[in-house]
Amino acid sequence: DVKVTQSSRYLVKRTGEKVFLECVQDMxxxxxxxxxxxxxxxxxLIYFSYDVKMKEKGDIPEGYSVSREKKERFSLILESASTNQTSMYLCASMGSRPGEQYFGPGTRLTVT
Amino acid sequence: TQLLEQSPQFLSIQEGENLTVYCNSSSVFSSLQWYRQEPGEGPVLLVTVVTGGEVKKLKRLTFQFGDARKDSSLHITAAQTGDTGLYLCAGHNQGGKLIFGQGTELSVKP
Incomplete structure (x- = not known):
């Protein structure tokens, strides 16, 4: 079974803080x-990556950046968190079957 | 911009009833996926349909892909309380992106 894990289930941050959300897949x-x-x-879709060190903007990349230094790990970075970034963040991975994505459990981020 | 319209957005039914959820677009997709998401969890893949007119069954769930590969439906027979959740359709386009519908929130009451 594909396993996608996310570093935190719940996170509370203050406006202006730098936030790192980590995602790891084992497939x-x-x-x-x-x-x-x-x-x-x-x-x-915020960002996606088709290979290590490669990244592509999705539909709403503003205020976010990403890092993919290793194949199994994809990190989302909020450079300066704002209240409108309060949301559920979901990471997914996809293998050779197009469209079949495997999701992590999500991180519920609250920015106060 | 490719869009996937799901209907209905909300559905509340009694256990044992049948229901159908629709997913429509004006665009053609190379494949279409259905996911189910429980509160506080990520979506879980249920099925992929690829061929126009294709029908797939997963126990009491029947998935159909339209002949023109622009629409799909999910039919649940004799719904159970365990079917409660958010159902999402997603279309995979030629550019490699997955376009999600807004979801159907299903509540099955005992």
Whole structure:
């Protein structure tokens, strides 16, 4: 079974803090994704990566950056957290079968 | 911009009833996935449909891909309380991205 783990289930940060969200997958998948999920807006793609050290902007990259130094690890960075970044953050990985993504349990981030 | 419209957004039914959730787009997708998400967890993949007109069954769940590969439906027979959750359809486009619908929140009451 594919396992995708995220570093925290719940996180509370203050406005202006730098926030790191870590994601690790154990299936040697090349593709990894970061989404945020908000009520009424569904899942929105922030960034994705098709290979180590490679990153592509998704639909809402503003205020975020990512790092993929190793194949199994994809990190999402909020350089200066703001209250409108309060959300559920979901990491996913995908192997050779297009569209079949495996999600982590999510991190519920609250920025106060 | 490719969009996937899911309907209904909310569905509250009694145990034992049947239901259908729809996922529609004006765009063609190379494949379409259905996911189920429980509160506080990430989505879990249920099925992938690839061929136009394809029908797949997963116990009491029946998934259909439209002939033109622009729409899909999920039918649940004799719903159980354990079916409660958020159902998401997602279309995989030629550019390699996954486009998600907004989800259908299903509540099955005993």
């Amino acid at each position: 040697d998948h090349e593709n990894m994704f970061w989404y945020r999920q908000d009520p009424g807006l569904g899942l929105r």
